[in-house]
Amino acid sequence: MNTFTNWKTLNWSEYGAELLGTAFNLLIGFSIITFNFGKGLPMEHLIPAESPRLLINGLIFAGSGALFTISPLGKLSGAHLNPCVSLAFWLQGKMHKRDLIGYIIGQLLGAILGTFVVTNLWGKYALSVNNCMTLPSKSYALWYVFLAEVFMTCLLILSISIFLSHRRLLRWTPLMVWLLVATMVWLGAPISGTSLNTARSIGPAFISWFWQDQWLYCIAPPLGALIGVGVFRLISMGEREVLTGKLFHVHHYPCIFKNVKVPHLKKQY
Template sequence: MWTGPARDGWPLYEFALTATLMFAVVTVMRWVLDPASPLVLADLRTALLVVGAITGTMVFGLIRSPWGRLSGAHMNPAITLALWRLKAFPGRSVAVYVLAQLSGSFAGTVLARLAWGPAVARVGYGAVAAAPSWNGWAVFAAEGACLVLITLMIGFFLARPARERWFPWVLALLVCAIIAVLGPLSGGAANPARQFGPALMSGTTTGLWIYLLAPALGAALGAAAHRRISPSKGYGR
């Protein structure tokens, strides 16, 4: 988990990593959710379990990739914000990383549309949606809580550098669990970049503010909670 300043083109790696992740996410949703697909899974929970497993595997692989080791492979504006609030990432680099991640989300979604054609539109470009029984505030609370948990996990590993090698594994499992459990309920995005590109491409932007703001607030709350639990001078290298 790299925590140095963004320089030497590293935000471009964030763009590429986020685009790759989003291309993979939209692609797997195209194959397992499109009714016309030969690989379609009729049961939504089973389909989201597959999506979660593949997404978690992608997150692990991208973190461990050469570009991921250089940029930190945040691929999530809320994680960038969490690292800044944990004093493990420079504030001057937050905006450029967030811009790279959101741009990468849109680019990855566009690439999936170019690769798979109208089938991508039939699954809403991979945009997540809450269950009809969940109102906006319930979704906001769930999506924010995910980032509180993720931020506390990040803080745990930052405070224990000797165990850092386990971080990609734990994050991958956590991402898989969030998608599998919350996917049918709140949508299980837990990442502003995860929803940004698909929402713009599909035009489903009514509740987009929830998926952008809730994870950011959760990251800030998680960092504040970590500082109370484990006060430190910061983890910058």
């Protein structure tokens, strides 16, 4: 009876929002990757240069995540959509361990669902871009690719932490993340594929059942998140802290996070 009661008290709505948000983000992101780089599709002739197409990928991929952040579901869960972001919030004392696990499971299932839809929607065109897998470039040593993922994820987490620790910057976090991730995709994709997100990499690897070098994306982004939290604590010197576990905090939405210090909070557990 106690076990059943405990299951009922879990925050299923937030976990479901993370699942749907991650699936939506990858559906849009992987579709634009396929459209821009799929063999036999018009973009390779309309825009022969790779760099502009990578920039388009970044703007639309990251933009879909930003749009979800300000949607009702995004306002509910906080729109992490990334195990590394959830890990960072947990390390900063903003999440219960049970919610961290629930969020990560939701994100992984959402990534698999989103990839499944894309591969069935685009078929051979998705297959021509390896089902949008993140793969290390053969032009760089594997250690360099690993460090690139660590650095980019660290910068992402550090930037989120800085914005969410300033009351005047809080509302601009989705815009900042959109532009930052778009730039990282533009510049970093030729090196590592720009994962930043373990779920984003596991989804296509699971659907393709191809795991070569995928350990890199299971270790480097979480390590980058850990370093990002450490750097934030170092530069803040205890004078600032992350104010909320949501990327876009709206006071009239319920909040399951801990130690939230945003004004006019309706509900805090």
